[in-house]
Amino acid sequence: MTEEEFQRLCDFLYRRTGMLFGEAKRYYVERRITERMGATGATSFASYFARLRGDVRGEIEQFVNAFTVNETYFYREDHQLQCLTSDLLRERLKGKPRGEAVRIWSVPCSTGEEPYSIAIWLLENWPQVDSHDIEILGSDIDTGVLEAARAGVYGKRALMRLGPELIERYFEQIDDEHWRVLADLRGSVRFSPVNLVESAETRPNGRFDVIFCRNVLIYFDDASRRVAAENLYENLAPGGFICLGHSESMSRISPLFEVCRYADAIVYQRPLEAARG
Amino acid sequence: MADGDKKRVLVIDDASLVRLYYRDALERGGFQVDEALNGLEAFEKLTMDSPDLLVVDVNMPRMDGMTFLRLLRRQAGPIGSTPALVTSTEAGVQDMAAARAAGANFYLTKPVAQDTLALYAAMLCGIPA
Amino acid sequence: MGGDDGKVLAALTSGTNDQRWAAARAAGDIPGGVQALGRALSSEADPRLREAFFTSLMRARSLEAVDAVLPHLRSDDANLRTGALDALRGMAETAAPRLPILLSDQDADVRLLACEILRDLPSAEATPLLCRLLEREGQVNVCASAVEVLAEIGGPEALPALAACAARFPNEPFLVFSIKAASARIGGQPPEHG
Numbered sequence: 001m002t003e004e005e006f007q008r009l010c011d012f013l014y015r016r017t018g019m020l021f022g023e024a025k026r027y028y029v030e031r032r033i034t035e036r037m038g039a040t041g042a043t044s045f046a047s048y049f050a051r052l053r054g055d056v057r058g059e060i061e062q063f064v065n066a067f068t069v070n071e072t073y074f075y076r077e078d079h080q081l082q083c084l085t086s087d088l089l090r091e092r093l094k095g096k097p098r099g100e101a102v103r104i105w106s107v108p109c110s111t112g113e114e115p116y117s118i119a120i121w122l123l124e125n126w127p128q129v130d131s132h133d134i135e136i137l138g139s140d141i142d143t144g145v146l147e148a149a150r151a152g153v154y155g156k157r158a159l160m161r162l163g164p165e166l167i168e169r170y171f172e173q174i175d176d177e178h179w180r181v182l183a184d185l186r187g188s189v190r191f192s193p194v195n196l197v198e199s200a201e202t203r204p205n206g207r208f209d210v211i212f213c214r215n216v217l218i219y220f221d222d223a224s225r226r227v228a229a230e231n232l233y234e235n236l237a238p239g240g241f242i243c244l245g246h247s248e249s250m251s252r253i254s255p256l257f258e259v260c261r262y263a264d265a266i267v268y269q270r271p272l273e274a275a276r277g
Numbered sequence: 278m279a280d281g282d283k284k285r286v287l288v289i290d291d292a293s294l295v296r297l298y299y300r301d302a303l304e305r306g307g308f309q310v311d312e313a314l315n316g317l318e319a320f321e322k323l324t325m326d327s328p329d330l331l332v333v334d335v336n337m338p339r340m341d342g343m344t345f346l347r348l349l350r351r352q353a354g355p356i357g358s359t360p361a362l363v364t365s366t367e368a369g370v371q372d373m374a375a376a377r378a379a380g381a382n383f384y385l386t387k388p389v390a391q392d393t394l395a396l397y398a399a400m401l402c403g404i405p406a
Numbered sequence: 407m408g409g410d411d412g413k414v415l416a417a418l419t420s421g422t423n424d425q426r427w428a429a430a431r432a433a434g435d436i437p438g439g440v441q442a443l444g445r446a447l448s449s450e451a452d453p454r455l456r457e458a459f460f461t462s463l464m465r466a467r468s469l470e471a472v473d474a475v476l477p478h479l480r481s482d483d484a485n486l487r488t489g490a491l492d493a494l495r496g497m498a499e500t501a502a503p504r505l506p507i508l509l510s511d512q513d514a515d516v517r518l519l520a521c522e523i524l525r526d527l528p529s530a531e532a533t534p535l536l537c538r539l540l541e542r543e544g545q546v547n548v549c550a551s552a553v554e555v556l557a558e559i560g561g562p563e564a565l566p567a568l569a570a571c572a573a574r575f576p577n578e579p580f581l582v583f584s585i586k587a588a589s590a591r592i593g594g595q596p597p598e599h600g
Contacts, residue, residue, distance in 0.1 A: 004591045011293045012558055015314060046561065046593075050529060053559065199431065222496040226461040230431065251317035255340045256454055259317070261324035292554045294584040336519070338492050341484040344453060366518060366547040371482075387547055388580035 001030050005045050009033070012053065017064060017218055018249040025067075032066045061219040068215060068247050072113045074120070074154075075161040077214070080243045081121040083265035084210060088241050089126065092209040095239060095272075101133035103208040105235065107194060108216050109138030112149025113158055115189045116181055118212070120162075120170055137205065139194040146191045152181035197224050202231040208240055215245035217253055229254035236270040243267050283309040284402040285326070289319045289342065290334035290364070295387075299332060302391035303398060314338075316345025323349075323356055329402045332394070333381070335365040343379045350380035360401045364389050411436045418446040418459075426455050434462035434471075444474025453485055460493040472501045479508075479519055491519050498526035509535060514545040521551040529559040536560070537567035546578045553581070557588035565589055 001009075006029065010021045021029050033048065040059070042048035052059050069076065089102065096102075106115040115138035122129045140146055155177050159167055171179040194201045196216070211232055217225055232242055233256045242257060243265065244250065250257050250268050257268035286308045288299045300310045311328065313319040315337040322328075331349075335342040342363060350357055363381040365372060373384045383397055399406075414436060417429035430446075433439035443459050450456055463471045478490035494501050501523060508520035521539070524532035536552045543549050549571055556564050572585040 002593065004593055008558065008591045015291075015293070015558075018314075018318065054528065222492075223461070223464050223467075226457070226496070227465065230458060230461060249318065249321060251313075251315055251321060251339060253339075255317055255344075255457055259321050259324055266321065266324060292550075294550075294554050294557060294587055295580075297587065298580055298583055335484050336488055336491075338488060338495075341488040343484040366515065375482075388550060388578065390579060 001033060001045055005049070006030075009049065009052075012049075013064070016060065016252065017247070018252045019064065019067065019247050021067075028067070032063060035066070036063055055221065058219065064218070064247075068218075068245065070215070071157070072110045073158045073160060074113050074117045076113065076117070077246055078117075078121070078161070079264045080212070080267075081117065081125075083243075083262050083267065084118070085121065085126045086264060087262040088210055088267065089128075092237075092239065092241075093128075093132075096209075099133070101135050103135045103137070103206070103210075105137050105139065105205065105208045105211045105213075107137075107139040107196065107211065107213055108142075109140050109146075109149060109191065110142075111145045111154075111158075112138055112152060112181075112189070112191070113154070114138070114212060114214070115149070115191075116152065116185065119185055119188050120166065123170075124166070134188075136189045137208075138189055138191045139205070140191075141193065141195050143193050146193060149189075149191050150186070152186045153178050154181075155179075196228040196231060199227070199231050199234070202235055205235055207237040208235055209237055210240065211236060211242045213242055213244060215248065217244065218248045225253045229256055233257070233270055238270055239272040240270050241267045242270075280309060283307060284330065284398075284404065285309045285311065285328040286330045286332060286398060286402075287311050287313060287319060287322055287326075287328040288332045289313045289316065289337070289345070290332070291315055291337040292334075295334070298391065299389075299394055302394050305391075306395035306398065308395075308398060308402075316340030316342060316348075319345055320348075323359075327356060328359060330398055331359055331361040332398070333361050333363050334387075335363065335367070335376075343375065346376075346379040346381060362397060362401055411438075415439065415442045418442055419449055423452060423455065426450070426452075427458055430455060430458035430462055432462075434466045440466050440468065440471045440474050444471075444477070447478055447486065447489075456485065456489055460489045464493045464496040467497045467500050469500060469503065472497065472504055476504065476508075479516055480513060487515075487519065491522055494523050495526045498523050502527060502531065505535060509539050514548055517543070517545070517548045518551045521548065521555050525555045525558060529561060533560055533564055537564055540567045540571040543571075546575060546581050549575065550581050550584055553584045553588045557584070557591045560588065560592050562592060564592060568592075 013019055013021055037048045040051060042051060052063060104118055109115050115136050119136055138149055170182055170185050172182060173179050213232060217228055220228060258271055260267050260269050286303050288296050288310060290296050291314045296312050303310050311322060313322050317340045333342040346361055360382045362383045363376040364385050364387050366387045368386045376384045382401060414429045414432050417425050418433055433443050443463050447459050463475050475490050475493050478486045481487050505520060509517055511517050524536060536556050539552050540549060568585045568589050572582050575581050
């Protein structure tokens with residue numbers, strides 16, 4: 001790959017995803033190009049780049065996958081969980097009427113690591129966890145992963161970031177390789193299917209205080225991103241927060257939200273009052 | 278000059294070749310340069326850093342330069358008053374007036390020459406001639 | 407037109423922010439909605455609502471939707487112009503029949519923005535249009551817009567047009583710079599032009 005080809009690729013990815021690939025990542029980029037050219041049968045950089053530009057068979061996701069953390073596991077990107085208890089919930093409680101539940105949505109939730117992580121984190125790190133009604137909803141378009149999420153059985157890799165005390169406290173070991181989330185905790189998270197691009201499916205879930213929507217919007221095409229962003233906007237209470245994956249940015253997706261920086265994370269907020277142009 | 282002493286410019290333009298051209302001019306002029314491709318990304322950058330000057334294009338996807346500027350000027354605190362040099366393909370008096378009304382400190386018509394950019398950047402950053 | 411449909415269309419220009427928002431999101435799916443959305447944009451000041459209007463038009467993905475968006479490409483309001491461009495780029499294939507006309511529009515700004523729409527077409531379709539523009543375009547900013555897009559999508563067949571354009575504007579340093587950079591990206595040195 002020539003210097004110019006590298007520049008061209010980097011400019012395209014920066015424009016499309018917001019991800020910056022510089023000289024430091026060049027080796028990894030070249031390696032990924034080689035892998036993907038092999039996988040797609042592209043015989044030249046030019047023909048591969050055309051495929052990438054056209055997002056043929058989701059090639060952008062295939063390419064970028066190698067640079068984002070795709071595996072799901074407990075306490076993944078826990079700096080966002082830290083932000084939740086350090087800042088976001090405090091902000092949300094300021095305006096919240098007495099008795100109104102704190103509602104958190106994990107979408108897509110995949111096999112459940114994320115919503116269960118949220119539950120565990122709150123129990124472990126939020127002193128006010130017993131003073132509030134908390135609803136955690138996990139949703140995904142794939143009903144198969146929802147079944148797995150409800151079952152709540154995980155292997156060692158998924159638990160790798162949890163210390164033995166947490167595993168002891170929230171899981172029961174069922175065999176050498178598997179642990180199951182304890183019934184109480186399983187019961188505290190609800191799971192339901194949703195297609196983020198279908199407002200008829202997203203609207204009934206109501207309004208949330210915080211939405212975790214990580215590593216999915218970046219792969220949608222322009223139209224789907226916007227529709228999903230508008231749906232998520234509707235599902236946020238005014239002043240509510242949405243957290244994206246760490247390589248993602250609303251700057252490539254939608255102007256509906258405002259960026260907020262906290263000590264542990266950058267998040268996006270639905271404004272509190274009606275916008276004035 | 279140590280990096281810490283350099284004035285910092287955030288170039289906000291969706292054209293990669295424009296950003297490259299401005300970066301070249303500004304770096305040679307002794308500035309430290311960061312980039313954003315639209316008004317939304319610019320706001321993200323502003324949460325992390327306080328540049329001395331913004332160079333703001335008008336026509337950008339997702340959030341244009343005028344909207345960005347109006348929202349910026351509504352922000353409390355020093356960030357809201359960051360000097361902004363607006364660049365635009367529009368050369369009309371009414372466009373310049375609109376930019377001023379949105380909060381521009383200065384306005385240059387594209388294509389902007391490199392020495393023009395460096396000159397006005399220095400002026401807006403308060404660097405003596 | 408059903409009573410409910412009529413209510414949705416009426417709500418596009420009246421009612422609270424929430425009501426206009428709901429109407430904007432629903433209007434794309436009802437008869438006459440696309441035209442109503444296009445018209446309502448002219449009087450909608452709220453940028454978040456405009457976003458919803460444009461998204462619905464983009465989702466419609468029809469030539470009617472393209473035609474409803476096009477007038478806003480000419481707007482004096484940068485937010486409407488760029489909103490229109492975003493929407494057209496999101497349905498670039500649908501907008502393709504309108505592009506040759508846009509690329510020769512009287513208004514240089516329209517030509518400039520039209521180049522950007524081509525970015526989202528297959529290179530085989532877009533490159534010839536951009537090269538033709540470069541051969542005859544008189545406005546340096548429009549040329550620069552075409553060059554910027556060619557830097558991403560152009561192949562070696564674009565090199566002669568790029569070189570010819572640079573030769574036409576020897577005293578435009580930014581354009582000369584961009585053409586040089588774009589030509590290098592395409593992977594060739596521009597052929598010498600005497």
